Amino acid sequence: MMETTAGLPLYLVENIEYRLSEHFELRVPRLVVNRGESLGVAGPSGGGKSTLLSLLAFLDKPQRGRIMFNGHDAWYDKSDNSNKGVTHLSQEPYLLKRSVFDNVAYPLKIRGRYGSIKKKVYEALDMVGLKPNVFASRRWYELSGGEAQRVALAARLVLKPQVLILDEPTSGIDQTNALLIKEAITSFRKAYGTSLIMASHDTLWLAGATDRVIKLFDGRIVTTESANLIPGPWIKQEKELFAKKLADERLIYAVTPPHSEATGILDPSDIIIALEPPMEVSAQNILPGRISRMTAQGKERAIIVEVIVADIPLSCRVTRQGARQLGLLPGKEVWLVFKASSIRWE
Amino acid sequence: MDYILQGFLEGSRLLLAGDNETYTVVFTTVKVSSLSITASLLIGVPLGFLLGYFEFPGQRHIKTVVDTLLALPTVVVGLFVYAFVSRQGPLGELGLLFTIPGIAIAQTILVTPIVVSLTATAIESLDRRLRPTLVALGARGNQILLTSVMEARHGIAAAAVTAYGRAISEVGVSMMIGGNIKWHTRTITTAISLETAKGEFALGMALGMVLLLLALIVNAMLIALKKKA
Numbered sequence: 001m002m003e004t005t006a007g008l009p010l011y012l013v014e015n016i017e018y019r020l021s022e023h024f025e026l027r028v029p030r031l032v033v034n035r036g037e038s039l040g041v042a043g044p045s046g047g048g049k050s051t052l053l054s055l056l057a058f059l060d061k062p063q064r065g066r067i068m069f070n071g072h073d074a075w076y077d078k079s080d081n082s083n084k085g086v087t088h089l090s091q092e093p094y095l096l097k098r099s100v101f102d103n104v105a106y107p108l109k110i111r112g113r114y115g116s117i118k119k120k121v122y123e124a125l126d127m128v129g130l131k132p133n134v135f136a137s138r139r140w141y142e143l144s145g146g147e148a149q150r151v152a153l154a155a156r157l158v159l160k161p162q163v164l165i166l167d168e169p170t171s172g173i174d175q176t177n178a179l180l181i182k183e184a185i186t187s188f189r190k191a192y193g194t195s196l197i198m199a200s201h202d203t204l205w206l207a208g209a210t211d212r213v214i215k216l217f218d219g220r221i222v223t224t225e226s227a228n229l230i231p232g233p234w235i236k237q238e239k240e241l242f243a244k245k246l247a248d249e250r251l252i253y254a255v256t257p258p259h260s261e262a263t264g265i266l267d268p269s270d271i272i273i274a275l276e277p278p279m280e281v282s283a284q285n286i287l288p289g290r291i292s293r294m295t296a297q298g299k300e301r302a303i304i305v306e307v308i309v310a311d312i313p314l315s316c317r318v319t320r321q322g323a324r325q326l327g328l329l330p331g332k333e334v335w336l337v338f339k340a341s342s343i344r345w346e
Numbered sequence: 347m348d349y350i351l352q353g354f355l356e357g358s359r360l361l362l363a364g365d366n367e368t369y370t371v372v373f374t375t376v377k378v379s380s381l382s383i384t385a386s387l388l389i390g391v392p393l394g395f396l397l398g399y400f401e402f403p404g405q406r407h408i409k410t411v412v413d414t415l416l417a418l419p420t421v422v423v424g425l426f427v428y429a430f431v432s433r434q435g436p437l438g439e440l441g442l443l444f445t446i447p448g449i450a451i452a453q454t455i456l457v458t459p460i461v462v463s464l465t466a467t468a469i470e471s472l473d474r475r476l477r478p479t480l481v482a483l484g485a486r487g488n489q490i491l492l493t494s495v496m497e498a499r500h501g502i503a504a505a506a507v508t509a510y511g512r513a514i515s516e517v518g519v520s521m522m523i524g525g526n527i528k529w530h531t532r533t534i535t536t537a538i539s540l541e542t543a544k545g546e547f548a549l550g551m552a553l554g555m556v557l558l559l560l561a562l563i564v565n566a567m568l569i570a571l572k573k574k575a
Contacts, residue, residue, distance in 0.1 A: 057482060059478050087482060087484070088482040090479065093479070094475035094479045096493070096497060097496075106483060110484055110486075110489050111484055156482075156483075
């Protein structure tokens with residue numbers, strides 16, 4: 001099996017379409033996820049992240065197109081039984097009305113894997129930072145939201161899946177629990193080389209925890225970079241120049257949006273960070289902001305700096321050397337410079 | 347007022363003294379209602395599950411009919427079953443009239459709609475995340491169905507308790523099909539009705555107290571189950 005599938009991508013998504021409602025349709029012409037790869041899925045709410053994830057988890061079937069998994073058309077090649085290696089954790093996980101132990105043991109039991117079940121369950125609980133002796137016998141209603149989320153994650157990790165698909169694993173829970181979940185995911189990947197596909201609003205964490213990030217907007221993959229999305233309305237200024245008004249009355253300039261409500265895409269590499277407002281530059285956009293967070297991105301030697309401009313967080317990519325030279329730190333006030341024409345449209 | 351108080355005191359004495367007649371009536375009641383509840387669960391839970399879990403044409407109409415049957419008058423069930431099991435009836439040869447199995451069958455008809463309706467409601471109100479969660483965890487076919495029933499177990503138990511409450515407290519069916527035969531088919535409700543008519547308050551009071559106690563136990567169980575559901 002390994003020999004025949006070794007050269008193939010884990011997922012090859014071709015021309016899939018999935019209509020969720022009259023107003024929303026997900027369309028992915030092509031997406032490749034390689035074995036052992038970690039893919040981040042970002043984008044605003046309602047952009048199609050959850051839909052894409054449930055399609056990749058084979059929970060929903062695309063109405064058009066196909067998803068090749070390990071070289072097999074997962075929905076039509078039943079002999080492959082390919083979805084056994086894929087496990088999915090939804091945004092609001094549901095715990096069965098049983099003890100924590102039984103919740104984590106459930107996926108093992110339904111697969112008939114009764115061997116050393118206690119050891120496996122305890123290991124999984126340990127991985128998510130829940131003391132087995134304390135939590136194993138707890139009932140489902142005796143857990144906080146964050147603990148429940150961790151139990152749900154343990155119920156996925158216990159299978160040691162080939163692919164772990166996580167939909168907003170840290171949304172709606174407190175920072176401590178979120179941190180424990182992040183740690184569990186990172187150390188699990190390190191230990192088992194599991195492929196990870198994960199959606200999150202936390203773009204900085206996503207950039208740090210995954211090899212690459214795709215961004216979904218309105219059911220389309222708008223970019224495969226951790227690009228900034230700047231929603232409209234865009235108001236005509238002069239000639240081909242349009243502007244979006246920020247909360248502090250400053251303007252972000254862009255060139256000829258397709259319509260006034262269009263969402264602009266701004267690549268983090270197109271933004272220059274300066275410590276003083278630059279003089280005599282041709283760029284239209286010179287905006288003050290404050291660094292909120294910084295993270296190292298994936299395998300690349302780059303730093304993603306999140307700067308809050310008025311009320312909009314903008315991600316900028318700088319080299320490690322650049323970050324060091326400018327002395328960039330969270331809290332520092334900086335200026336962002338980018339051309340109006342850097343804002344692209346899909 | 348005195349005779350009410352006297353009836354109450356005399357009833358308490360009968361219960362405490364372990365009066366044979368009183369306890370025979372209590373045991374008959376428990377026996378009949380246990381039989382009918384077992385049968386109604388065996389029939390009603392699978393039907394309720396089908397009605398609540400799957401979507402099919404005519405489902406709403408069936409649900410409406412079942413919900414209407416919740417208010418089935420006991421005497422109508424009694425009449426209907428009587429027509430079948432009396433000597434001239436199609437099932438007359440089975441000799442079910444004035445027997446405990448006869449009452450149990452009629453009570454089963456009476457309470458099965460309760461089990462079906464409440465089971466369907468319990469299944470319908472399962473969390474919408476349950477099915478995708480089970481699929482994501484790798485459950486298939488029957489595993490999904492069985493786990494869904496397990497998830498609705500408190501609701502189903504509440505259905506059983508509600509149905510049991512109806513079975514122990516009904517009087518029409520027990521009277522018409524059982525015939526209120528002393529030492530044989532006399533249940534708490536038929537006994538109370540007869541003793542009251544005779545002016546024998548003591549036995550009626552004693553049995554009334556037992557019935558209230560049973561109802562209290564049933565309700566306590568129901569409250570506990572609803573909390574967990």
